[in-house]
Amino acid sequence: xxxxxxxxxxxxxxxxxxxxxxxxxxxxxxxxxxxxxxxxxxxxxxxxxxxxxxxxxxxxxxxxxxxxxxxxxxxxxxxxxxxxxxxxxxxxxxxxxxxxxxxxxxxxxxxxxxxxxxxxxxxxxxxxxxxxxxxxxxxxxxxxxxxxxxxxxxxxxxxxxxxxxxxxxxxxxxxxxxxxxxxxxxxxxxxxxxxxxxxxxxxxxxxxxxxxxxxxxxxxxxxxxxxxxxxxxxxxxxxxxxxxxxxxxxxxxxxxxxxxxxxxxxxxxxxxxxxxxxxxxxxxxxxxxxxxxxxxxxxxxxxxxxxxxxxxxxxxxxxxxxxxxxxxxxxxxxxxxxxxxxxxxxxxxxxxxxxxxxxxxxxxxxxxxxxxxxxxxxxxxxxxxxxxxxxxxxxxxxxxxxxxxxxxxxxxxxxxxxxxxxxxxxxxxxxxxxxxxxxxxxxxxxxxxxxxxxxxxxxxxx
Amino acid sequence: xxxxxxxxxxxxxxxxxxxxxxxxxxxxxxxxxxxxxxxxxxxxxxxxxxxxxxxxxxxxxxxxxxxxxxxxxxxxxxxxxxxxxxxxxxxxxxxxxxxxxxxxxxxxxxxxxxxxxxxxxxxxxxxxxxxxxxxxxxxxxxxxxxxxxxxxxxxxxxxxxxxxxxxxxxxxxxxxxxxxxxxxxxxxxxxxxxxxxxxxxxxxxxxxxxxxxxxxxxxxxxxxxxxxxxxxxxxxxxxxxxxxxxxxxxxxxxxxxxxxxxxxxxxxxxxxxxxxxxxxxxxxxxxxxxxxxxxxxxxxxxxxxxxxxxxxxxxxxxxxxxxxxxxxxxxxxxxxxxxxxxxxxxxxxxxxxxxxxxxxxxxxxxxxxxxxxxxxxxxxxxxxxxxxxxxxxxxxxxxxxxxxxxxxxxxxxxxxxxxxxxxxxxxxxxxxxxxxxxxxxxxxxxxxxxxxxxxxxxxxxx
Numbered sequence: 001x002x003x004x005x006x007x008x009x010x011x012x013x014x015x016x017x018x019x020x021x022x023x024x025x026x027x028x029x030x031x032x033x034x035x036x037x038x039x040x041x042x043x044x045x046x047x048x049x050x051x052x053x054x055x056x057x058x059x060x061x062x063x064x065x066x067x068x069x070x071x072x073x074x075x076x077x078x079x080x081x082x083x084x085x086x087x088x089x090x091x092x093x094x095x096x097x098x099x100x101x102x103x104x105x106x107x108x109x110x111x112x113x114x115x116x117x118x119x120x121x122x123x124x125x126x127x128x129x130x131x132x133x134x135x136x137x138x139x140x141x142x143x144x145x146x147x148x149x150x151x152x153x154x155x156x157x158x159x160x161x162x163x164x165x166x167x168x169x170x171x172x173x174x175x176x177x178x179x180x181x182x183x184x185x186x187x188x189x190x191x192x193x194x195x196x197x198x199x200x201x202x203x204x205x206x207x208x209x210x211x212x213x214x215x216x217x218x219x220x221x222x223x224x225x226x227x228x229x230x231x232x233x234x235x236x237x238x239x240x241x242x243x244x245x246x247x248x249x250x251x252x253x254x255x256x257x258x259x260x261x262x263x264x265x266x267x268x269x270x271x272x273x274x275x276x277x278x279x280x281x282x283x284x285x286x287x288x289x290x291x292x293x294x295x296x297x298x299x300x301x302x303x304x305x306x307x308x309x310x311x312x313x314x315x316x317x318x319x320x321x322x323x324x325x326x327x328x329x330x331x332x333x334x335x336x337x338x339x340x341x342x343x344x345x346x347x348x349x350x351x352x353x354x355x356x357x358x359x360x361x362x363x364x365x366x367x368x369x370x371x372x373x374x375x376x377x378x379x380x381x382x383x384x385x386x387x388x389x390x391x392x393x394x395x396x397x398x399x400x401x402x403x404x405x406x407x408x409x410x411x412x413x414x415x416x417x418x419x420x421x422x423x424x425x426x427x428x429x430x431x432x433x434x435x436x437x438x439x440x441x442x443x444x445x446x447x448x449x450x451x452x453x454x455x456x457x458x459x460x461x462x
Numbered sequence: 463x464x465x466x467x468x469x470x471x472x473x474x475x476x477x478x479x480x481x482x483x484x485x486x487x488x489x490x491x492x493x494x495x496x497x498x499x500x501x502x503x504x505x506x507x508x509x510x511x512x513x514x515x516x517x518x519x520x521x522x523x524x525x526x527x528x529x530x531x532x533x534x535x536x537x538x539x540x541x542x543x544x545x546x547x548x549x550x551x552x553x554x555x556x557x558x559x560x561x562x563x564x565x566x567x568x569x570x571x572x573x574x575x576x577x578x579x580x581x582x583x584x585x586x587x588x589x590x591x592x593x594x595x596x597x598x599x600x601x602x603x604x605x606x607x608x609x610x611x612x613x614x615x616x617x618x619x620x621x622x623x624x625x626x627x628x629x630x631x632x633x634x635x636x637x638x639x640x641x642x643x644x645x646x647x648x649x650x651x652x653x654x655x656x657x658x659x660x661x662x663x664x665x666x667x668x669x670x671x672x673x674x675x676x677x678x679x680x681x682x683x684x685x686x687x688x689x690x691x692x693x694x695x696x697x698x699x700x701x702x703x704x705x706x707x708x709x710x711x712x713x714x715x716x717x718x719x720x721x722x723x724x725x726x727x728x729x730x731x732x733x734x735x736x737x738x739x740x741x742x743x744x745x746x747x748x749x750x751x752x753x754x755x756x757x758x759x760x761x762x763x764x765x766x767x768x769x770x771x772x773x774x775x776x777x778x779x780x781x782x783x784x785x786x787x788x789x790x791x792x793x794x795x796x797x798x799x800x801x802x803x804x805x806x807x808x809x810x811x812x813x814x815x816x817x818x819x820x821x822x823x824x825x826x827x828x829x830x831x832x833x834x835x836x837x838x839x840x841x842x843x844x845x846x847x848x849x850x851x852x853x854x855x856x857x858x859x860x861x862x863x864x865x866x867x868x869x870x871x872x873x874x875x876x877x878x879x880x881x882x883x884x885x886x887x888x889x890x891x892x893x894x895x896x897x898x899x900x901x902x903x904x905x906x907x908x909x910x911x912x913x914x915x916x917x918x919x920x921x922x923x924x
Binding site: 029030031032090091093094097159160161187201203205207212213214215216217218219220221222223224225226227228230231233234235237238239241281282283284285286287288289294295297298301302303304305306307308309310311312313314315316317318319320321322323326327328329331333356357358359360366367401402403404427430431432433434435 | 667685688689764769775782783889
């Protein structure tokens with residue numbers, strides 16, 4: 001497939017500019033202030049799919065943000081690839097830490113990306129990786145090399161739990177019928193060493209509220225005499241881990257899939273340098289569950305992290321107040337076999353039970369999803385590996401990721417097909433952080449690799 | 463002194479309207495956004511003192527907000543009363559909890575204030591109580607009954623630690639020379655039972671910062687593998703109290719003045735109803751240091767409260783992030799004999815020492831002040847008690863307050879004179895909270911009582 005290389009070379013400036021236009025729209029699904037921008041982004045995605053060569057594209061209304069569906073059916077007897085991606089992005093704050101505005105994309109060179117990287121919120125997660133598939137389709141249509149049917153399902157609520165997607169998938173199983181699901185919303189080890197994510201962690205995300213007195217109080221007149229909701233919340237959060245950083249919620253580990261020493265030895269082979277890891281994060285030391293190394297702590301082990309906390313006076317200067325309420329957003333990363341709804345129940349039950357007299361506690365589940373493992377002996381995995389091997393010159397390494405794409409488990413349940421996670425981002429791309437970026441190399445390499453997946457998948461399916 | 467009663471009756475509408483005008487200026491010293499308003503308030507106070515009859519008034523520049531100084535010297539051989547008050551106010555947030563805008567004063571009737579109360583930030587703390595002294599002077603000048611010399615020192619940084627006041631007092635000891643210092647910045651038990659605050663708690667106020675990774679991280683990819691600054695901060699805060707709610711900072715209690723059982727029995731006589739206390743705050747239970755009752759926990763015992771906490775994503779919806787930093791504002795209320803600077807050192811040393819590997823910790827002292835006890839056998843205390851007894855019909859009860867007026871200790875050190883705390887506010891006036899208010903009854907009763915203090919203080923000084 002030499003043509004794809006030359007096609008990419010010939011059109012790369014346009015590919016980059018089209019992506020930059022898409023990145024300019026602040027489609028932050030978590031913040032209602034951006035709702036019109038999220039809608040506008042779905043329109044832009046629809047148009048891009050039509051231009052790329054889909055025969056049919058529609059914007060499907062849902063209880064939440066719309067889902068863009070597109071398809072090109074060349075022969076019902078041929079296999080069908082369903083491409084999933086999302087056009088919404090994470091909130092950009094803290095804004096002040098961005099070296100350039102999050103929604104004014106610029107290309108800058110970095111040590112890891114000497115050919116330059118596009119800096120913008122969503123560059124890698126997931127507008128950039130999603131758009132690789134749109135451009136790959138364009139190539140296959142233009143060069144008349146599309147070997148099978150293709151369907152696109154691009155949603156706008158991935159960063160807030162994909163609620164409407166589940167609703168949509170449950171109601172459109174026939175329309176979404178496919179032989180394999182292809183997603184680029186993960187990373188790879190390095191630009192020299194491709195990898196395919198074979199495992200994902202599940203997620204349970206909750207928000208807690210601790211209420212003490214019915215109003216903010218003067219800390220001098222009441223300090224020491226009433227429960228301070230912030231002190232109490234801190235105490236409750238602290239108690240969720242023991243001294244070995246095991247999570248203390250009763251039953252939390254009951255269904256955790258323990259890996260064999262062999263499997264852990266296999267994992268240990270993935271290139272990893274602890275010193276570089278600490279250096280990259282300016283950490284004097286790592287931290288985590290006793291008995292596991294860093295690569296295990298962030299992939300095969302469940303975790304509990306506070307993602308946000310707030311209460312009392314947080315402005316300039318000093319205010320001697322005892323707040324009436326304190327809040328925290330808490331998420332738990334789960335491993336295969338842990339059921340997120342059950343874990344959410346266990347958390348809620350436990351958190352309510354440890355509330356001391358003098359406060360009332362509310363737990364509001366936000367969203368969640370199951371963990372997932374992809375079999376490496378599937379046709380889809382093999383086809384992806386062959387594609388990477390051809391474009392990168394080395395085979396891909398299977399890795400377990402700590403991240404969550406809850407809908408992968410949903411797809412298997414509702415659509416009865418396997419998902420292949422062909423990620424082209426890097427850990428250093430700062431997704432969910434200030435200065436998110438996506439390498440030009442990675443973007444173009446993705447466009448180059450995807451058509452090969454189609455080719456090999458169809459060949460192996462025969 | 464029947465005249466004062468009738469004078470107040472005759473002029474009360476004007477007294478109320480003048481205070482309302484003063485309350486309209488948002489003099490929030492903690493927030494630089496209001497700096498011009500703070501300055502404007504000092505101008506308004508200057509004019510009010512001139513109108514009330516001071517012979518000399520000046521706005522004194524300081525490293526921070528100006529101090530308004532005024533005086534009326536009728537005879538150097540007579541005693542001199544120094545009136546202290548502050549024209550700055552606490553921040554008004556959370557704004558949404560105010561039933562009327564904090565800087566648009568309105569008079570509303572309440573169960574406790576059937577004659578109405580002025581609702582506005584600063585109504586009680588301290589503009590209303592400070593202005594009682596201005597109007598009391600007006601009466602004494604108009605009625606030619608001022609029995610001694612009077613000096614006013616009204617500052618604009620009380621809510622942020624009175625830094626400039628210390629600077630000013632140290633440099634103006636001759637100018638501020640006095641025989642007694644009179645302050646109305648505290649409360650009394652009820653409108654039927656006046657009380658005089660004889661003890662105050664000291665204060666140490668710090669801000670802490672916990673830094674983990676050098677940037678916000680994706681909680682899926684890094685969760686479990688790096689120290690989460692919010693989880694760590696929660697753990698550190700939780701460890702500052704033991705199971706009995708004793709503070710765990712080594713040396714914290716070393717200089718705490720333990721009261722005798724007799725003294726505690728005396729305190730227990732002050733009217734207090736735990737059920738009403740809980741009901742007023744919608745609490746199912748109180749909370750605090752083991753071995754002490756509510757009235758002791760908030761007065762004779764030192765405390766540690768988090769006044770504000772923030773970190774990570776606190777916006778709408780969910781963001782799966784591990785924050786780079788987490789922050790908290792922490793204040794400790796101290797009792798007589800605890801030195802606030804030493805306690806600040808002990809806190810800092812201890813807090814740094816409990817930081818786990820994987821994070822770095824900063825502690826920034828905000829401000830502080832010493833505790834204080836007023837002897838009830840002093841002329842000043844006796845004069846105040848006689849004044850209350852005459853206007854309320856019952857003697858005042860001496861009480862220890864949990865609040866802090868750090869400068870009271872400073873005054874004794876620098877000016878070698880005792881302070882009398884003639885408070886007319888009520889605990890229910892919600893100072894430092896939304897819907898702060900000050901009873902019309904209390905305001906007018908204060909104006910009526912103050913001249914009597916002057917009368918008896920001069921008589922007892924002979």
